[in-house]
Amino acid sequence: MELTLRNQYIENWAIFLVFCQVILVGTTYYRTYGGLLEAILDTGRNTTLGSRIQLGAGPKSLLHFNNLIGVVLFVAAYLAGSFYLNAAFFYAAVFSCLIFFFWHLDYFLFWVITGKRKMTFQYIGIGNVPWFLFGLVLTFINVFMVFNKPSDWGVIVFFVVLLLTVVTRVVLAGIFAHSAGFPWYYIILYLCSVYLLPIALIKKLFGALLLELLTH
Numbered sequence: 001m002e003l004t005l006r007n008q009y010i011e012n013w014a015i016f017l018v019f020c021q022v023i024l025v026g027t028t029y030y031r032t033y034g035g036l037l038e039a040i041l042d043t044g045r046n047t048t049l050g051s052r053i054q055l056g057a058g059p060k061s062l063l064h065f066n067n068l069i070g071v072v073l074f075v076a077a078y079l080a081g082s083f084y085l086n087a088a089f090f091y092a093a094v095f096s097c098l099i100f101f102f103w104h105l106d107y108f109l110f111w112v113i114t115g116k117r118k119m120t121f122q123y124i125g126i127g128n129v130p131w132f133l134f135g136l137v138l139t140f141i142n143v144f145m146v147f148n149k150p151s152d153w154g155v156i157v158f159f160v161v162l163l164l165t166v167v168t169r170v171v172l173a174g175i176f177a178h179s180a181g182f183p184w185y186y187i188i189l190y191l192c193s194v195y196l197l198p199i200a201l202i203k204k205l206f207g208a209l210l211l212e213l214l215t216h
Contacts, residue, residue, distance in 0.1 A: 013085070017073040018146045021139045024066040028059045040133060044126035044172065060128070064100075067135035071096035073142050074158055099162075103131060106173075106194045113190070119180060126172045134165040170195065 025036070032039040032055065039055045040063075055063070072092045079088035106127065111120040138161070145154055170191055177187045 014073060014077055014146045017069055018139075018142050021066055021069055021073070021142060024062045024069070025136065025139055028062045028066075031056075031059050031062075037136075040129060040136075043132070044129040055128075055132075063132045063135055066139065067131065068096050068100060070135055070138035070142055071099060074138060074145065074154075077142075077145060078155060103127070103169075109190075109194060123173070123176060126176050127169055129172070130165045130168040134161060137161055166195065 029036040039059070043055050072089070075092035075095050076085075076088045079091055083091070107120065107124050110123050111117070114120060138158075141154070141157065141161070174187050174191065177190070178184065182190075
């Protein structure tokens with residue numbers, strides 16, 4: 001009888017990915033001189049207001065990768081119980097890229113509408129605050145999940161955290177746009193176009209998959 005050896009890296013893929021997340025967060029913490037949380041919170045402020053620590057291009061890139069890997073790890077870990085691993089990774093990667101794309105599509109649309117580069121960068125900084133905080137929270141969730149058996153409550157926690165992130169982003173965006181002189185009815189119309197349409201599209205594409213995920 002032929003003995004088939006299984007690849008240890010594939011068997012421990014979740015541990016490998018969560019280790020990558022810890023490395024990314026740890027490296028960013030080191031590059032911000034121990035002020036990672038302070039640097040994230042200061043990201044949405046104007047540098048002329050006396051922000052003490054600003055995230056550079058390197059730390060921002062690390063945090064973006066952390067978010068992408070975090071979503072892939074979380075979604076794939078739950079889908080792996082109902083799908084083959086390669087299919088679970090594919091769906092998780094698509095879902096992660098869609099979240100990343102729709103989140104940053106807002107910045108591009110804002111720049112197209114305003115045509116003001118400096119204001120757009122300030123808007124990006126404000127949006128990065130909840131985005132990076134979401135990645136940090138997801139890192140801790142993934143560490144707990146990898147070393148414990150995934151349960152259905154973890155899915156609820158994930159979507160609750162994601163919902164809070166989006167709500168925080170919307171509130172901060174509205175406050176910033178109003179302070180920049182945009183009328184409230186334009187702000188409401190813009191936010192509906194940017195957020196409700198992508199949410200409807202994601203629900204259309206992944207509605208059945210999310211239902212199966214929540215009920216498997």
